[in-house]
Amino acid sequence: MTGPAPSVAAVRLAVRRCLTEAALPPNAVVLVAVSGxxxxxxxxxxxxxxAPGLGLRAGSITVDHQLQSGxxxxxxxxxxxxxxxxLQPALVERVDVADTRDGPEAAARAARYAALAAAANRSGAEAVLLGHTRDDQAETVLLGLARGSGARAVTGMSADSRATPEGxxxxxPLLGITRAQTHEACAALDLQPWHDPHNDDPRYLRVRVRRxxxxxxxxxxxxxxxxxxxxxxxxxxxxxxxxRQAAAAAYVLGEPPWQVAEFTxxxxxxxxxxWRAVLTTAGSPGGDLGKVHVDAVDALLTAWRGQGPIDIPGGLRVRRQHGVIEVLPRQVQ
Structure with a gap:
């Protein structure tokens, strides 16, 4: 008796390890996000x-972005x-992709994740599994390097994470599996994958990065x-x-105001x-707090020339005065 094809065995092993490490409760429901x-x-x-051998129940969710004919x-x-x-249930969720200033890729992603969160909530799913491969991870890292987005962007995608703002x-599971292996697995299992024509369209940044x-x-x-x-x-x-070290340092600093000498x-x-930890704790939205804001408030420590307060997202203002750093509502002078 022969076993499964090597590609099928590799994908199954990756899934088994991921679900085991996730330590989900017995009889938990998981959904697989399936594009086709x-x-x-x-x-x-x-x-x-x-999933059944691990005491889990598994369904699927496919999001129809309505961006292509058919x-x-x-x-x-x-x-x-x-x-x-x-897989049961095998759900299909239709979404409307809004036209935003962030572009079609970001808009489609936002609509997709909102649909995944809603489906998971309705079905009581503990987690949603995504099919990102090692190739997707490499593309994400290359894009982060090209943008100069800092070390965290170069870490790519996490094998286990929380999507924000949905939680x-x-x-x-497939971050160690190649795209070629998934194609080989589908062929071995007589599955019929769909080829998205958008994957060949150079108007999309991800396609250009792949090339x-x-x-x-x-x-x-x-x-x-x-x-x-x-x-x-x-x-x-x-x-x-x-x-981890930054969280410990922020805990020691405590609530504002902070002594300039301690921060420096x-x-x-x-x-x-x-800075990012203490400012988000003070009420600045993490998604809006960019490097430009962190650099500006840090200059109050490292390039102090008597400059005035720095406005940051969340209606807040960071001010240096009399050897301390304060965080104030923006209307306070």
Whole structure:
């Protein structure tokens, strides 16, 4: 008796490890986010195979963004394949993608995650599993490097995270699995993945990043994708430790006002993280608090020339006066 194809076995093992490490309660419900592509279909098959043995119930959720002709048929075909695999419920959620200044990719992502959170809430799911692969991780790291977004952006996607603002738990079992392996798994299992034409459209930033990564692999040699994904894991360890130290330092500083000397004594790598921690605690929305704001308030410590208060998101103002740093409502002078 022969076992499953190597690609199928690899995907199943990755799912088993992820679900075991997630330590979900007995009989918990999980949903697989399935677009119909090879990555998510291979994931769906593996979850359907592994979940029962781990005492879990598994369903699927397919989001129809309505951005292409025939999208409803694609979504329902994906859901039908999930149902055939034994995933119940096999949900389809239709969303309207708003036209925002952040562009179509960001708008579609926001609509998708809101739909995933709503479906998880209705079905009582403990987590949603996503089909991001090692290739997706490498692309995310390359984009973070190109943007100069800092160390945290280079950590890529987490295997276990919370989506904001929904608070939805997201699991990504396939971050160590290649895109080629998911295609091989689908072929071995006679699954019918859908090829999204948007994946070939250079108007989308992710497509251009994918092409750039392929060019790097061609010019530098194989291993670039694996190296970028490995870098993400290594940098994540360092960032997590710095964040832990920053949280401890912020706790010691306590509530504002803060002594300039105490704040300045912190190492720069810690101080930027402490600024973010103390300012979000004071009421500045984390999603709106950017590097430009952190740099500006840090200059009150490191480049003090008697400058005035710094306005930050959340209707707040940071001021240096008489050797202390204060956080005040913006209307206070």
């Amino acid at each position: 592509g090879a990555d998510s279909l291979a994931l769906a098959s593996a979850v359907a195979f592994e 999208s409803a048929a694609v979504a329902h075909h994906a859901a039908a394949q999930c149902a055939d695999l034994g 939805l738990r997201l699991l990504r 750039a990564l392929a060019e790097l692999e061609s010019e530098i040699g194989p291993g670039v994708t694996a190296g970028l994904a490995r870098t993400a894991a290594l940098v994540r360890q360092d960032c997590d430790e710095l964040d 004594a912190l190492a720069p790598a810690l101080r930027s993280r402490v």
